[in-house]
Each structure stands twice: as structure tokens, then as C-alpha cells.
Amino acid sequence: MKPKEKTTDSVAKNLRDIFVDGIKDIYWAENALVKTLPKMFENATDQRLKTAIKDHLEQTKEHVNRLDQVFGFIGEKAEGKKCLAMDGVLKEGDEMLQETQEGAVRDAVIIASSQKVEHYEITTYGTLAAYAKTLDERDALDLLLRTLGEEKKADCLLSTIADTNLNSQAMATSLQSKNSKAV
Numbered sequence: 001m002k003p004k005e006k007t008t009d010s011v012a013k014n015l016r017d018i019f020v021d022g023i024k025d026i027y028w029a030e031n032a033l034v035k036t037l038p039k040m041f042e043n044a045t046d047q048r049l050k051t052a053i054k055d056h057l058e059q060t061k062e063h064v065n066r067l068d069q070v071f072g073f074i075g076e077k078a079e080g081k082k083c084l085a086m087d088g089v090l091k092e093g094d095e096m097l098q099e100t101q102e103g104a105v106r107d108a109v110i111i112a113s114s115q116k117v118e119h120y121e122i123t124t125y126g127t128l129a130a131y132a133k134t135l136d137e138r139d140a141l142d143l144l145l146r147t148l149g150e151e152k153k154a155d156c157l158l159s160t161i162a163d164t165n166l167n168s169q170a171m172a173t174s175l176q177s178k179n180s181k182a183v
Helices: 015-043 047-073 084-098 104-134 138-182
Strands: none
Touching (some): 015 047, 015 104
């Protein structure tokens, strides 16, 4: 796939440009999550999942605050750039949410969608931390690594919730639904 030609003004000139662009991208993504997580909370039924979403909303707000600090450390204005990847993941999750009935199956969908988000964030924060280290942006690096650790913990928590009987409940619900349609 050949890269799209860009004007000289819009081409990233160096690693710092890519780093700043990545910070703007994840800033948009984190702000989008602040708007999306309450909807996920309202649609979840499992109490452990609801608690995890509520706690992660507060953590995500802190991630936005940290990114504001990162912008200050690197001498840039705090502004987001639409993250096409996160936008797609969120749209897909919303579509799946609308296609499932309340209960264990929807909760399983919320977890799957949330883990896609977490994996994207883990990848992004890991990359940005590597760039910050290379660029000797130590203050930014510390904040990015702290957020990276929290995103990894959130992913592990979601896996634990799914593995502690939620996915089995979703399967049982699906089988009941299938059997009632066959009758």
C-alpha cells in the first residue's frame, strides 16, 4: 500500500513530530472515552463490571489530566486530533451494544469492546513512552509509564471479570435463547 502524498507542511519531519501527533491522538481518544464510559456503565448489569467501568472513568479523567501535563512538559498546546482507530473501536462497540439484549451477553460484549480499547491504549502508551525516552522527555515519560501501567491493570481486571463466570453465563443465555426459538 503506497502512502498518500501529503504537502510538505503536513508531513511529520522527525520523531518529535510523530510523538506530538501521538499525544494529540491519545488525548482525543481519552476524552472520547470520558464521554463513552457512562453509557457502558448504564448498559452493564454485572456489578463487578459496573464497578470496574465506574472506577476506570475516574482513572480516564486522570489520564486526561496527565496528558494536559505532558503537553506542558513538551511545550505544546493541549489539543486533540481525531483518533480514527479509537473512533472505529468505539463505533463498533456501540453497534454491538445495540445488537444485544441486556444481561450477561451484553456484559460480555462490553468487556470485549473495553478490552479492544485497552489494547489500543496499551500499544499507544507503550510507543509514546519509548519515544519520550528516546527524546529525553523524562517528565512526560514518567506520566506515560504510570498511565501504561494502569491500562494494563484495567485489561487484566476485565479478563478476570469475564473469566469469573460471566462468559459462561453469556453462553448459557445464548443457548437458552437458541433453544426457545427452536421450540
